[in-house]
Amino acid sequence: MKSLIRFLSSVKLAIFLIIIITAASMIGTFIPQLRSAEEYGALYGQLSELLIRLEITDLYHSWWFIALLFLFSLNIVICTLTRLAAKFRRAFKPNLEFENQTLLAAKIQDRFSRKGNLEKSEGELKKGLRSAHYKIKETRKEAEVHLLARKKILGIFGSDIVHLGLLVILIGGIISGFSGFRTNINISEGEIVPVLGADFKLQLDKFETEYHPNGSVKDWKSTLTVMEDDNPRLTKTIEVNHPLTYKGYVFYQSSYGWDWQNPTLEIWAIKTSDPSSQKNAFVRLGEKVIWDEENLEFKALQFLPDFIIDGNQPRTRSLNPNNPAVFIEVYRGEDKISSGWIFAKFPDFSQMHSEEEADYKFEFKDIQTSQYSGIQMAKDPGVNYIWVGCTLLMIGLFLAFYWPPRDIRLILMEKEGKTEIISAGRSAKSKLALESEFKRIMVSFRRSQ
Amino acid sequence: MNESTLFLITFAVYFIAAFFYFVFLFSKKESAAKTGLSVVTVGFFVHTLALIWRTIESGHAPFTNMYESLSFLAWSGALAYIIIEYKYNIRKAGPYLMLIIIGIMALASSPLMPDEAAPLMPALQSYWLWLHVSVTLLGEAFFAVAFVTSIMYLVADSREKKGVAKEGAITAEKLDSISYRCVAVGFPLFTLGGLVFGMVWAYKAWGSYWSWDPKETWSLITWFVFALYLHTRIVMGWKGRRSALIAIIGFLAALFTYFGVNYLLAGLHSYA
Numbered sequence A: 001m002k003s004l005i006r007f008l009s010s011v012k013l014a015i016f017l018i019i020i021i022t023a024a025s026m027i028g029t030f031i032p033q034l035r036s037a038e039e040y041g042a043l044y045g046q047l048s049e050l051l052i053r054l055e056i057t058d059l060y061h062s063w064w065f066i067a068l069l070f071l072f073s074l075n076i077v078i079c080t081l082t083r084l085a086a087k088f089r090r091a092f093k094p095n096l097e098f099e100n101q102t103l104l105a106a107k108i109q110d111r112f113s114r115k116g117n118l119e120k121s122e123g124e125l126k127k128g129l130r131s132a133h134y135k136i137k138e139t140r141k142e143a144e145v146h147l148l149a150r151k152k153i154l155g156i157f158g159s160d161i162v163h164l165g166l167l168v169i170l171i172g173g174i175i176s177g178f179s180g181f182r183t184n185i186n187i188s189e190g191e192i193v194p195v196l197g198a199d200f201k202l203q204l205d206k207f208e209t210e211y212h213p214n215g216s217v218k219d220w221k222s223t224l225t226v227m228e229d230d231n232p233r234l235t236k237t238i239e240v241n242h243p244l245t246y247k248g249y250v251f252y253q254s255s256y257g258w259d260w261q262n263p264t265l266e267i268w269a270i271k272t273s274d275p276s277s278q279k280n281a282f283v284r285l286g287e288k289v290i291w292d293e294e295n296l297e298f299k300a301l302q303f304l305p306d307f308i309i310d311g312n313q314p315r316t317r318s319l320n321p322n323n324p325a326v327f328i329e330v331y332r333g334e335d336k337i338s339s340g341w342i343f344a345k346f347p348d349f350s351q352m353h354s355e356e357e358a359d360y361k362f363e364f365k366d367i368q369t370s371q372y373s374g375i376q377m378a379k380d381p382g383v384n385y386i387w388v389g390c391t392l393l394m395i396g397l398f399l400a401f402y403w404p405p406r407d408i409r410l411i412l413m414e415k416e417g418k419t420e421i422i423s424a425g426r427s428a429k430s431k432l433a434l435e436s437e438f439k440r441i442m443v444s445f446r447r448s449q
Numbered sequence B: 001m002n003e004s005t006l007f008l009i010t011f012a013v014y015f016i017a018a019f020f021y022f023v024f025l026f027s028k029k030e031s032a033a034k035t036g037l038s039v040v041t042v043g044f045f046v047h048t049l050a051l052i053w054r055t056i057e058s059g060h061a062p063f064t065n066m067y068e069s070l071s072f073l074a075w076s077g078a079l080a081y082i083i084i085e086y087k088y089n090i091r092k093a094g095p096y097l098m099l100i101i102i103g104i105m106a107l108a109s110s111p112l113m114p115d116e117a118a119p120l121m122p123a124l125q126s127y128w129l130w131l132h133v134s135v136t137l138l139g140e141a142f143f144a145v146a147f148v149t150s151i152m153y154l155v156a157d158s159r160e161k162k163g164v165a166k167e168g169a170i171t172a173e174k175l176d177s178i179s180y181r182c183v184a185v186g187f188p189l190f191t192l193g194g195l196v197f198g199m200v201w202a203y204k205a206w207g208s209y210w211s212w213d214p215k216e217t218w219s220l221i222t223w224f225v226f227a228l229y230l231h232t233r234i235v236m237g238w239k240g241r242r243s244a245l246i247a248i249i250g251f252l253a254a255l256f257t258y259f260g261v262n263y264l265l266a267g268l269h270s271y272a
């Protein structure tokens, strides 16, 4: 047990772990993460199976990487705790028993005697030290007085606060990893959607896209209302970088798109021999249109926003309206007499397979559909730990680097009506500054006789 | 007068400063180094004006494309050098740092760098971007100074060991302590800008404070290397050669985070 604790508290282990974690992190940036087995096969051939088996393909979430982080956290905790008792003693119950020799052996030290008895010298010395913001502890031993004057004592704990902050961040990371989640919801204007796992719903009041003069997207804005039991609770317009937060859920503007489930299609049927005879229809998918004059009916069956032929099958390449196409069927009475794809961008390309000689053609003029707003919903109960941890981290770094503790130890002895004073300054991190301060205090004290 | 004229003037002034520093390097005339320092300081002020100009003109932070962030990096480098030089008198580092700064300026003005003040994509419109990038680059500028003083340490140390150190040359011991002080300034800045502000911004923009994207990961790697520097030094008492080597590796990691990731690896950050 003891040797286990010694192992877990050692800085050598910390250094070993830092090196290993750093090396692993590097590997994860050179080997693409979370690709398909085929891609790895193409990239690494025989090796790919090993990579997948060792979870190097999802390195940062692999069991061994998480185990390393866990060991690292344990290392930080135990290392910090095992040193803490001694630090508390040093900070709050410092040793006031020091010897003349020790003080005189210090690098920053002074020895002199001055007129006046011990009380008087002590009083003046304390005043001088206090005006330089030192706090003083003292003890009396027969004819001697020991003073310990210190400042910036909190600096002793800088590294511990840094380590505590790190630990809180790691804990926050674990909480995020296990109970945080995110999903994308696409929501159209006017629509109300339930929020996964929450007791409220979300309604999109308005969605707009702003553009730069050159046509690139400047911003997306969604006006959202939180609905609880059908009562509006809160309305806010979100945009990129400005999410809506409600009951621990955060809603981010992440993308936009078109709702292709239910578009309105503008289709013109034109008589070829007499183009003035037309039927202009606005239809939804599946709706029948009757063209009385020609004794025809037609309907749109399928819509693809970005039509391509893949193999022999038509499908859509993307969700952007790059090549909108609609599949229509034409009936005379009960008989299907014609069917085929027509294209909004290529009216001449439209081809219909007809059972009879056709004296009509179809043109696909326009589509209207609502745009939806792509909203990313996240609930991350770990995130507050992260901010607390970051704050501790920064406070700790400030203390460790810019709040260096200093102390001055003094021994005062009364000798034949005079006071003899031995003093020594100590500061691991700001020797130079302390040295000049020490000199200033001692010189002014000598002068003040 | 416009921003690119100011940039060119800055470039020229840095060149003149470098010239004086090299005169100092070869002639050992202190006065040349002093002139060099004044010239850098002037260059720094003109550079500051150029950055302010750019900000006003484009209406956003002056580091949203490669040209701008390189220019800002050079500015941070000049600032870090001026501070360290006024505080610790490391003239010898001057010529090398000026070379680095001029190199960065040259890269910034190369035609390969897109430099039009492009409108910002939505995710970049945030004042966290300001804080994130400026504080990180400032931290890295101090790592750059530590990099140069560490290399100078290695040279000075081997000269001293061979007994060929010149009279009056800056001692290896002093260089070692200056490197440490630069890291002590750079580390908290880098932590605040690179990690803390980076996480806040990522959370605001993408809803996830950490996603192991290559740039994030490389910032973390850089940070780990300097954590290693601190621990080996404070706890295990490493100094000198080994410390200098870690500081050098740390700065190289920072450079890779800055350039390598953009050109060699892809990720969320690849537009910056």
Ligand code: HEM
Pocket: A009, A010, A011, A012, A014, A072, A075, A076, A079, A080, A156, A158, A159, A160, A162, A163, A166, A397, A400, A401, B224, B227, B230, B231, B234, B235
């Ligand atoms: C990346 C993770 C870590 C960071 C960023 C970090 C940061 C720091 C900092 C800033 C200091 C103060 C340095 C100074 O005073 O100049 C410090 C000191 C120290 N660290 Fe860490 N640390 C980390 C991990 C660890 C681990 C895992 C251990 C466990 C063995 C550890 C052990 C120590 C010790 C023993 C000290 C000296 C404490 C003192 O005397 O005040 N550190 N650390």
